[in-house]
Amino acid sequence: MNNEKITKRDEDFAAWYTDICKSADLVDYSSIKGSMIIRPYGYAIWEEMVNVLDREFKRLGHQNVQMPMFIPESLLNVEKDHVEGFAPEVAWVTHGGNTKLEEKMCVRPTSETLFCDHFKKIVKSYRDLPILYNQWCTIVRWEKTTRPFLRSREILWQEGHTLHATEEEARKETLQMLRVYENFQREYLAMPVIVGKKTDKEKFAGAVETYTIEAMMYDGVALQNGTSHYFGQGFADAFGIKFLNKDNKLETPYQTSWGVTTRMIGGLIMTHSDDLGLVLPPKIAPIKIAIIPIKVTDSVNAEIDKLKDELDQSNITYMVDNSEKSAGYKFAEAEVKGYPIRIEIGPRDLENNQVTLVRRDTLEKIMVSTLEVVDKIKSLLEDIQTNLYNRALKRRDEMIYNLNTYEEFREMSEKTGGFAYVNWCGKAECENKIKDDLGLKSRCIPFENHEPDGKCICCGEDAITKIYFGKQY
Amino acid sequence: MNNEKITKRDEDFAAWYTDICKSADLVDYSSIKGSMIIRPYGYAIWEEMVNVLDREFKRLGHQNVQMPMFIPESLLNVEKDHVEGFAPEVAWVTHGGNTKLEEKMCVRPTSETLFCDHFKKIVKSYRDLPILYNQWCTIVRWEKTTRPFLRSREILWQEGHTLHATEEEARKETLQMLRVYENFQREYLAMPVIVGKKTDKEKFAGAVETYTIEAMMYDGVALQNGTSHYFGQGFADAFGIKFLNKDNKLETPYQTSWGVTTRMIGGLIMTHSDDLGLVLPPKIAPIKIAIIPIKVTDSVNAEIDKLKDELDQSNITYMVDNSEKSAGYKFAEAEVKGYPIRIEIGPRDLENNQVTLVRRDTLEKIMVSTLEVVDKIKSLLEDIQTNLYNRALKRRDEMIYNLNTYEEFREMSEKTGGFAYVNWCGKAECENKIKDDLGLKSRCIPFENHEPDGKCICCGEDAITKIYFGKQY
Numbered sequence: 020m021n022n023e024k025i026t027k028r029d030e031d032f033a034a035w036y037t038d039i040c041k042s043a044d045l046v047d048y049s050s051i052k053g054s055m056i057i058r059p060y061g062y063a064i065w066e067e068m069v070n071v072l073d074r075e076f077k078r079l080g081h082q083n084v085q086m087p088m089f090i091p092e093s094l095l096n097v098e099k100d101h102v103e104g105f106a107p108e109v110a111w112v113t114h115g116g117n118t119k120l121e122e123k124m125c126v127r128p129t130s131e132t133l134f135c136d137h138f139k140k141i142v143k144s145y146r147d148l149p150i151l152y153n154q155w156c157t158i159v160r161w162e163k164t165t166r167p168f169l170r171s172r173e174i175l176w177q178e179g180h181t182l183h184a185t186e187e188e189a190r191k192e193t194l195q196m197l198r199v200y201e202n203f204q205r206e207y208l209a210m211p212v213i214v215g216k217k218t219d220k221e222k223f224a225g226a227v228e229t230y231t232i233e234a235m236m237y238d239g240v241a242l243q244n245g246t247s248h249y250f251g252q253g254f255a256d257a258f259g260i261k262f263l264n265k266d267n268k269l270e271t272p273y274q275t276s277w278g279v280t281t282r283m284i285g286g287l288i289m290t291h292s293d294d295l296g297l298v299l300p301p302k303i304a305p306i307k308i309a310i311i312p313i314k315v316t317d318s319v320n321a322e323i324d325k326l327k328d329e330l331d332q333s334n335i336t337y338m339v340d341n342s343e344k345s346a347g348y349k350f351a352e353a354e355v356k357g358y359p360i361r362i363e364i365g366p367r368d369l370e371n372n373q374v375t376l377v378r379r380d381t382l383e384k385i386m387v388s389t390l391e392v393v394d395k396i397k398s399l400l401e402d403i404q405t406n407l408y409n410r411a412l413k414r415r416d417e418m419i420y421n422l423n424t425y426e427e428f429r430e431m432s433e434k435t436g437g438f439a440y441v442n443w444c445g446k447a448e449c450e451n452k453i454k455d456d457l458g459l460k461s462r463c464i465p466f467e468n469h470e471p472d473g474k475c476i477c478c479g480e481d482a483i484t485k486i487y488f489g490k491q492y
Numbered sequence: 493m494n495n496e497k498i499t500k501r502d503e504d505f506a507a508w509y510t511d512i513c514k515s516a517d518l519v520d521y522s523s524i525k526g527s528m529i530i531r532p533y534g535y536a537i538w539e540e541m542v543n544v545l546d547r548e549f550k551r552l553g554h555q556n557v558q559m560p561m562f563i564p565e566s567l568l569n570v571e572k573d574h575v576e577g578f579a580p581e582v583a584w585v586t587h588g589g590n591t592k593l594e595e596k597m598c599v600r601p602t603s604e605t606l607f608c609d610h611f612k613k614i615v616k617s618y619r620d621l622p623i624l625y626n627q628w629c630t631i632v633r634w635e636k637t638t639r640p641f642l643r644s645r646e647i648l649w650q651e652g653h654t655l656h657a658t659e660e661e662a663r664k665e666t667l668q669m670l671r672v673y674e675n676f677q678r679e680y681l682a683m684p685v686i687v688g689k690k691t692d693k694e695k696f697a698g699a700v701e702t703y704t705i706e707a708m709m710y711d712g713v714a715l716q717n718g719t720s721h722y723f724g725q726g727f728a729d730a731f732g733i734k735f736l737n738k739d740n741k742l743e744t745p746y747q748t749s750w751g752v753t754t755r756m757i758g759g760l761i762m763t764h765s766d767d768l769g770l771v772l773p774p775k776i777a778p779i780k781i782a783i784i785p786i787k788v789t790d791s792v793n794a795e796i797d798k799l800k801d802e803l804d805q806s807n808i809t810y811m812v813d814n815s816e817k818s819a820g821y822k823f824a825e826a827e828v829k830g831y832p833i834r835i836e837i838g839p840r841d842l843e844n845n846q847v848t849l850v851r852r853d854t855l856e857k858i859m860v861s862t863l864e865v866v867d868k869i870k871s872l873l874e875d876i877q878t879n880l881y882n883r884a885l886k887r888r889d890e891m892i893y894n895l896n897t898y899e900e901f902r903e904m905s906e907k908t909g910g911f912a913y914v915n916w917c918g919k920a921e922c923e924n925k926i927k928d929d930l931g932l933k934s935r936c937i938p939f940e941n942h943e944p945d946g947k948c949i950c951c952g953e954d955a956i957t958k959i960y961f962g963k964q965y
Contacts, residue, residue, distance in 0.1 A: 031792035050609050060555050083535050087527035088630055088646055105917060107589045114584040115634035156608050157561055161588035173561055
């Protein structure tokens with residue numbers, strides 16, 4: 020049985036994670052070091068994510084485009100901070116066929132430079148603004164160590180790139196898109212997330228402000244699960260993007276970018292899954308229901324046919340396991356795959372006009388009349404979604420430590436995962452010291468509850484804000 | 493006005509084509525030689541294509557996956573014919589960050605080798621077959637000369653890769669997917685296509701049989717607009733893919749691959765568009781209707797609001813041009829963009845409870861009662877779809893020449909575009925001679941009407957089939 024191969028989560032979290040990825044058929048390793056294969060079930064989860072987000076982006080007026088995947092070295096070099104941030108981790112194309120290129124090009128690690136190069140050509144007047152673009156594509160970052168979905172040389176993602184006539188509008192867009200990510204992750208992924216601002220040290224290369232969605236995994240380690248950047252006029256200045264305002268004067272526009280990646284699948288796994296396999300929130304699960312015949316009889320087949328019709332009518336996705344395996348094996352398979360509900364249908368139960376529903380989140384078994392199966396499924400799917408969110412929220416809150424002394428801070432960093440919630444003076448020296456000393460990076464200055472209530476936990480000077488620190492993936 | 497910039501189609505077809513691509517805002521050139529930017533309107537057409545095809549692939553049991561984008565040189569080298577076909581036109585990555593790679597890798601020009609490498613690991617028994625995979629992605633081919641959508645260094649496409657227990661099943665899949673492309677192009681793109689088999693000379697590198705969809709453009713030049721390959725066991729043998737059959741014996745599976753690309757957008761343009769701009773078949777047009785107020789008054793605005801509601805209810809996409817431009821300018825814009833119908837709404841007409849509909853395909857103006865606008869639109873959209881297909885079919889058939897002598901063949905090749913439909917002995921020598929001598933490549937041996945009715949047009953020996961020849965994009 021597939022789930023016998025899964026390492027226990029509390030014994031070795033890293034091994035458990037890769038076991039889940041493999042056992043649930045989400046990914047496979049390839050012969051290409053650092054690149055993974057996203058298998059059909061993993062890709063179906065990504066497609067669910069893409070569908071929801073793409074609809075929301077479009078509802079808010081964004082349009083999809085496709086930029087080149089290569090960036091010539093000279094183009095990457097235009098914005099100074101940006102090239103310093105990315106040049107060490109790009110893949111360089113040096114030859115086309117047998118011919119050496121005049122200028123080497125990297126495979127895009129992100130596309131700010133490409134969008135700017137295009138914006139410069141198409142933006143003439145205030146009538147052309149705002150430009151609200153998004154791109155779904157693959158990017159490449161030459162990582163040394165990789166893990167499925169979390170850190171990979173090739174990443175599937177979306178990158179929004181927008182250009183605005185005013186700072187106010189650009190700042191509003193930056194925060195609007197962060198909220199889109201936040202709502203999506205709470206509502207669909209059932210992930211409680213902390214929303215806030217990155218410190219200067221942790222900002223995106225070239226950004227004025229970086230905002231972030233920070234999630235905490237089951238092991239207490241932080242996952243940055245989406246970012247939204249306000250660029251001000253930095254890129255536009257470097258690329259010479261100008262527009263004629265209503266008074267016919269040249270102005271420099273204001274810019275944003277924002278992105279989420281397949282990393283969200285990793286976050287989903289490390290938030291909800293367990294020793295039996297994947298656990299998927301119903302709203303993002305590609306298949307909501309596993310229908311498993313305990314024994315194949317005419318009455319069982321008839322009940323399955325009836326159920327399929329009813330589920331189709333309600334637009335609830337399902338799979339039927341008609342393989343020759345034992346019922347027990349099929350149950351275990353359904354658990355590994357994380358289908359939110361499985362329906363066990365046997366001739367004995369059917370004599371009493373009943374079937375058994377099993378919730379994946381709690382493994383609770385529920386007998387239900389064959390007349391009420393689909394109604395019960397609908398309410399159960401909602402219950403499971405809510406329960407997963409609340410369970411993750413509770414666990415996360417238990418692992419947020421409101422600390423007052425550096426000794427407590429050190430102890431927490433040595434003893435356990437989780438987030439430290441501390442007062443900070445705002446100086447990079449303290450942030451650096453905490454990283455070097457305790458191995459913890461700043462996560463974010465939260466939007467909510469960031470008023471300081473003591474002195475800086477590191478230097479003892481006046482604090483300007485509360486801030487989260489934690490280990491990160 | 494944008495369409496004043498469009499070269500006349502009959503004066504310079506190549507210039508006309510690029511003018512359409514630019515004027516209709518489908519693409520822009522980038523700073524990266526050979527790579528184009530697909531702008532929102534062009535990308536929206538691609539999204540329409542993807543949606544229809546993806547739904548059909550899934551209905552037929554295919555699943556989407558995502559393979560790595562890089563192929564190490566040694567992996568590309570596994571299948572001999574394949575590497576010879578592709579190695580001269582790949583982009584090579586030689587460095588990751590500052591470090592030279594131990595083995596160079598190319599950016600995938602196609603992914604047979606990657607799929608085979610994966611299949612080898614996941615296929616164990618007949619129970620694992622068939623494997624029906626598809627991938628939407630970008631591929632790279634280092635072309636010397638490029639044209640928007642038709643020939644580009646980066647190509648958006650889908651590639652289906654399937655593995656079967658029997659030759660019969662694999663051959664059936666190959667033809668089934670070719671028929672999917674054929675039906676899609678006829679029904680949605682309103683393109684009359686010739687379906688048939690490639691000669692050995694024109695086969696895909698590594699295929700046993702290549703089947704093709706051949707379309708003829710307005711200028712008589714052929715566009716290969718989709719291919720489906722039967723691989724037999726060649727790749728499986730080269731990669732050592734085996735499965736245990738029902739008798740527990742090792743067997744080698746049979747394989748297919750099939751693909752279409754953004755080139756279909758080029759085909760769409762060169763089939764239907766005219767001197768005024770793009771012409772899009774309604775079933776693939778992202779925006780079906782342009783609503784243009786002749787003058788902004790309360791009654792005009794009220795009518796527009798009513799119309800928008802009715803179109804929303806009927807799921808008909810539209811745009812409203814509320815810009816400050818003149819009505820004449822807006823009409824021309826709508827023509828450049830190829831919206832299938834434009835609705836002109838003016839206060840004078842409204843006094844008689846009428847609006848004007850203008851068909852993009854014929855430019856015919858139709859007065860219609862405000863009570864019947866949406867009904868009329870629905871029937872007009874169907875008419876336009878049919879008319880575009882019939883118009884293209886008529887033109888194509890007029891440019892298919894049933895030739896009997898080599899002199900006629902030479903004359904046709906010098907005088908005009910179009911397809912020559914000739915008897916052929918089946919020998920590569922004749923095919924090569926025709927190419928070297930007349931500059932025409934074989935298009936395909938059609939499934940229908942291929943029985944020879946004379947001697948080979950080249951050597952005069954017995955013919956084995958009728959075949960199409962033509963110039964190609």
